[in-house]
Structures are given as C-alpha cells and as structure tokens.
Amino acid sequence: xxxxxxxxxxxxxxxxxxxxxxxxxxxxxxxxxxxxxxxxxxxxxxxxxxxxxxxxxxxxxxxxxxxxxxxxxxxxxxxxxxxxxxxxxxxxxxxxxxxxxxxxxxxxxxxxxxxxxxxxxxxxxxxxxxxxxxxxxxxxxxxxxxxxxxxxxxxxxxxxxxxxxxxxxxxxxxxxxxxxxxxxxxxxxxxxxxxxxxx
Amino acid sequence: xxxxxxxxxxxxxxxxxxxxxxxxxxxxxxxxxxxxxxxxxxxxxxxxxxxxxxxxxxxxxxxxxxxxxxxxxxxxxxxxxxxxxxxxxxxxxxxxxxxxxxxxxxxxxxxxxxxxxxxxxxxxxxxxxxxxxxxxxxxxxxxxxxxxxxxxxxxxxxxxxxxxxxxxxxxxxxxxxxxxxxxxxxxxxxxxxxxxxxxxxxxxxxxxxxxxxxxxxxxxxxxxxxxxxxx
Numbered sequence: 088x089x090x091x092x093x094x095x096x097x098x099x100x101x102x103x104x105x106x107x108x109x110x111x112x113x114x115x116x117x118x119x120x121x122x123x124x125x126x127x128x129x130x131x132x133x134x135x136x137x138x139x140x141x142x143x144x145x146x147x148x149x150x151x152x153x154x155x156x157x158x159x160x161x162x163x164x165x166x167x168x169x170x171x172x173x174x175x176x177x178x179x180x181x182x183x184x185x186x187x188x189x190x191x192x193x194x195x196x197x198x199x200x201x202x203x204x205x206x207x208x209x210x211x212x213x214x215x216x217x218x219x220x221x222x223x224x225x226x227x228x229x230x231x232x233x234x235x236x237x238x239x240x241x242x243x244x245x246x247x248x249x250x251x252x253x254x255x256x257x258x259x260x261x262x263x264x265x266x267x268x269x270x271x272x273x274x275x276x277x278x279x280x281x282x283x284x285x286x
Numbered sequence: 287x288x289x290x291x292x293x294x295x296x297x298x299x300x301x302x303x304x305x306x307x308x309x310x311x312x313x314x315x316x317x318x319x320x321x322x323x324x325x326x327x328x329x330x331x332x333x334x335x336x337x338x339x340x341x342x343x344x345x346x347x348x349x350x351x352x353x354x355x356x357x358x359x360x361x362x363x364x365x366x367x368x369x370x371x372x373x374x375x376x377x378x379x380x381x382x383x384x385x386x387x388x389x390x391x392x393x394x395x396x397x398x399x400x401x402x403x404x405x406x407x408x409x410x411x412x413x414x415x416x417x418x419x420x421x422x423x424x425x426x427x428x429x430x431x432x433x434x435x436x437x438x439x440x441x442x443x444x445x446x447x448x449x450x451x452x453x454x455x456x457x458x459x460x461x462x463x464x465x466x467x468x469x470x471x472x473x474x475x476x477x478x479x480x481x482x483x484x485x486x487x488x489x490x491x492x493x494x495x496x497x498x499x500x501x502x503x504x505x506x507x508x509x510x511x512x513x514x515x516x517x
Binding site for chain 2: 105108109111112115116119120122123126127130133134136137138139140141145149150152153156157160161163164165166170171173174177178180181182184185188189192193196197
C-alpha cells in the first residue's frame with residue numbers, strides 16, 4: 088500500500104471513530120440532562136414535603152425520595168448502568184455491609200428501655216444507681232464495684248412521647264422463694280442485670 | 287543466564303522480546319483493562335467510605351429515636367432554602383462531572399476541562415453557602431456548648447442534633463473540598479499540553495468520587511432539614 092493510501096486509510100479510520108464518539112457524546116449529554124431534570128423535580132418534591140403534615144408519612148416520603156435520587160445518581164452518573172460485573176459487585180457488597188451494620192446495631196438498641204432523663208447511658212454506674220433507686224422508691228445505696236444497679240421499674244410517665252418505637256417495659260421478676268429447712272440460703276453473689284434477668 | 291543464552295539474546299533480540307513483555311503485568315498493556323482496574327479500585331474505596339458515612343447516619347437514627355421532639359425543634363431552626371439550594375448546586379455539579387468524564391472518554395479534552403471547571407465552581411458555591419449557614423447558626427447560639435439555647439432554653443435533644451449536624455456537615459465539607467481541589471487540578475491539566483496525565487480512567491475515577499460526595503449530601507438533606515413539617 089502506498090504512503091498516500093496508508094494516510095487516507097488512517098484518516099478515514101479516525102473520522103469514523105470521531106463520528107462514533109460524537110454520537111456517543113451527544114447521547115450521553117441527552118441522558119445526563121434528562122437525569123438532571125428528574126433529580127431537580129425530585130428535589131422540589133422533597134422540599135415540598137416540609138409543608139405537608141403527614142406524621143410518619145413525612146419520614147417515609149423524604150427518605151424514599153432521597154433513596155430514589157441516590158439510585159438515579161448511582162445508575163446514570165456513576166455508570167453502574169453500563170458497568171461490568173466487578174464494580175457492580177463492589178457497590179452491592181458495600182450496600183449490603185451498610186444494611187448489616189444498621190440491622191445489627193438496631194437489634195442492640197431497639198429493645199433497650201429508655202432510662203429516666205437523669206440517668207443517661209453515658210454516665211458512670213455510680214451516678215445512675217442512686218437516681219434509679221430514688222425513682223423506684225427503693226433505699227438509696229452507695230455504689231460499690233461488687234453491686235450492680237437495681238433493675239428499673241416501668242416508668243410510663245417519664246417515657247418520651249417522641250419515641251414511638253421504644254418497646255413497652257417488662258415487669259421486674261418476682262423475688263426468689265425462701266428455701267425450706269436446713270441452713271438459710273447463702274446470699275446471692277450475682278445480682279440481676281439492668282433488665283431484671285438473673286445472671 | 288548462561289553464556290549460550292546470553293549470546294543468543296544478543297544475536298536475536300526478537301527472541302527475547304516476548305519474554306520481556308511477559309514480565310510486565312499484561313493488564314497495563316491494554317487501555318480497556320487499565321480503565322476497568324481504575325474503576326474497580328475506586329468502587330472498592332467508595333464502598334469503604336459508604337460504611338464510614340453509614341455509621342454517621344446510624345448515630346443520627348439512634349439519637350432521633352430517643353430525642354424525636356428535640357430533633358424536630360432543632361431541625362425547624364435550620365435554613366431549608368439554603369439546604370435546598372445547596373442540594374441543587376451539588377446535583378448540577380454531578381451532571382457537569384458526568385459530562386466531563388464522558389467528554390474525556392470521547393477524546394475531547396478541552397470540553398472535559400470546561401465541564402470540570404463548572405463542577406469546581408459549583409462545589410465552591412456550595413461551600414460558600416454552607417459557610418454562611420454556619421455563621422448564621424453561630425450567631426443564633428445554636429453551636430453546642432455552654433452557650434447553646436433554642437428559643438431561649440436549653441434542650442438536650444436539640445443540642446444533640448446540632449452536635450451531630452456540625453460534625454456530619456463538616457466531614458462532608460472536608461470531602462467536598464478535597465474533590466473541588468482535585469477537579470480544579472484535573473481541569474488545569476486537561477487544558478494544558480500535559481493532558482495525558484489526566485487520562486480518561488483518572489477523570490472517570492475522580493467523577494465517581496464526586497458523585498459519591500453528592501450521594502452523601504442527598505442522604506443528609508432530609509435528615510437535617512425535613513425532620514418535621516414547617517408552617
């Protein structure tokens with residue numbers, strides 16, 4: 088093939104590639120523009136929920152719209168739409184790990200009863216025990232390392248009204264029956280835990 | 287290598303060349319595979335960042351379960367208009383970054399540079415609006431601490447909300463600032479003669495990072511500004 092012919096072939100190949108790129112670029116701009124408009128519409132809907140008194144519906148609507156926007160960004164902008172299997176797997180594993188983190192954390196947190204306002208979870212046990220004892224009408228005891236805090240009784244008056252998901256409090260267990268005959272029972276060395284369950 | 291093999295290599299270098307090529311990682315020999323590797327690497331990094339911000343959101347969820355009224359009162363003090371404007375800025379910046387990455391892949395470096403400059407400007411506008419919000423909240427006495435007061439009274443739940451708010455938005459702003467700096471740097475390189483240093487795989491990886499920062503803000507927006515109805 089002569090030098091001129093080789094140049095002509097290379098020029099035609101570049102022109103075809105350029106035309107292909109132009110078409111691809113134009114279609115991508117249309118796709119991104121449409122997605123941008125959809126995202127702005129969802130944003131307007133999300134802001135509009137601030138004017139709607141829908142109770143729990145507000146949380147459902149705003150969270151649902153946010154998830155939809157995230158999915159649009161991930162699918163179109165981040166290229167998951169045309170990505171191969173490994174990037175999609177990485178994204179799915181990340182999302183699954185996040186769900187696992189949330190589920191296991193809420194399993195720990197949700198069944199806990201709300202403590203009285205003065206006894207917060209981050210305070211020292213020595214500060215909590217007298218407050219709980221006073222709240223439940225029991226004699227105040229000084230905290231020692233071998234004594235655990237007494238189990239709290241149901242506190243319906245002090246439960247915050249804004250926590251609809253707080254579980255109902257369980258009643259404290261009945262005291263153990265006295266042993267018959269023989270020597271008196273030795274004092275228990277293991278106190279019940281905060282929930283009132285024997286260790 | 288013994289003397290006989292060495293003599294052969296000197297006499298017939300084409301026989302040695304295939305061995306030398308095999309010593310390099312084959313993936314680096316193909317642009318498409320380089321692109322795939324860069325993309326997968328960035329996705330793995332973003333999966334880790336998702337867990338990092340996910341923990342921040344989880345803290346919010348647990349705190350809101352226990353202090354719903356305080357959170358609602360505090361959220362009513364945030365500037366919904368500024369938050370909505372910021373979200374619109376980031377969404378537009380994401381569109382610009384996506385267009386810039388596509389322009390880079392279609393061998394249009396100057397157009398890619400223009401899109402990246404637009405994204406960087408929108409990111410800077412976001413940070414400016416956020417700074418004005420912080421200033422307003424500081425003057426209103428909404429920064430957690432001894433001087434915190436909401437409607438003239440102390441509210442533990444509201445203070446907890448604002449403690450989380452400042453921590454989460456500061457973390458997000460830090461990520462966005464890094465993204466803006468990188469985008470501006472890439473835009474400079476793409477517009478210069480050294481544009482081969484800002485190849486399509488790198489621009490695409492940077493765009494992924496930018497979109498992730500946008501996704502984080504999309505998740506934060508309803509948690510900060512839409513806790514309870516207004517008006």
